[in-house]
Amino acid sequence: MRKSSEKKKFNTAIVFEKEMIAPCGMNCGSCLGYMRTENHCPGCRSDADPKPSYCRDCIVINCDLLKETESKFCYDCPKYPCRRLKNLDKRYRTRYGTSFFDNLVMIKEQGMERFLAFETERRRCPQCGSTLCVHRTFCFECGFKQHSQDSVSQQI
Numbered sequence: 001m002r003k004s005s006e007k008k009k010f011n012t013a014i015v016f017e018k019e020m021i022a023p024c025g026m027n028c029g030s031c032l033g034y035m036r037t038e039n040h041c042p043g044c045r046s047d048a049d050p051k052p053s054y055c056r057d058c059i060v061i062n063c064d065l066l067k068e069t070e071s072k073f074c075y076d077c078p079k080y081p082c083r084r085l086k087n088l089d090k091r092y093r094t095r096y097g098t099s100f101f102d103n104l105v106m107i108k109e110q111g112m113e114r115f116l117a118f119e120t121e122r123r124r125c126p127q128c129g130s131t132l133c134v135h136r137t138f139c140f141e142c143g144f145k146q147h148s149q150d151s152v153s154q155q156i
């Protein structure tokens with residue numbers, strides 16, 4: 001059991017909000033970078049630091065075509081889905097069992113509130129109720145194994 005003086009490594013009580021949802025469909029609220037308490041990343045849409053360089057310099061958030069969209073989501077772009085997005089979706093489907101394209105379809109067709117509710121349910125540990133991280137197969141609080149992933153990246 002954690003001593004009260006010991007700093008928590010992860011925030012596992014996250015309330016998902018629309019500002020956390022990146023233009024590509026990633027839910028930054030379930031990201032390891034967002035959930036960690038040290039070097040906590042404020043999320044793709046925030047200008048605050050620290051943000052990993054691969055996300056700060058990501059061509060999606062910096063894309064000129066994205067700036068022209070009304071929704072500020074890639075699904076409104078005439079080039080959707082561009083190669084960068086296809087690669088991202090493939091990587092997350094393969095490694096983390098989640099599809100950005102599916103996320104974007106839900107946001108577009110059913111609205112942000114519905115998507116946030118879906119994510120809240122999907123990322124809630126059935127054993128202890130904590131927020132589950134998309135990049136890890138287990139609950140940080142109780143160790144519940146959430147789903148099988150072929151490989152888990154150490155990149156983020």
Ligand code: SF4
Pocket residue numbers: 022026027028029031032033034041042043044045051052055156
């Ligand atoms: S590391 Fe990238 S994906 Fe993760 S919360 Fe930060 S901006 Fe979002």
Ligand code: SF4
Pocket residue numbers: 059060063064065066073074075077078079080081082083084085
């Ligand atoms: S789908 Fe469009 S807005 Fe999104 S990164 Fe690709 S070109 Fe840019």
Ligand SMILES: [Zn+2]
Pocket residue numbers: 125126127128129130139140141142143144
């Ligand atoms: Zn748990």
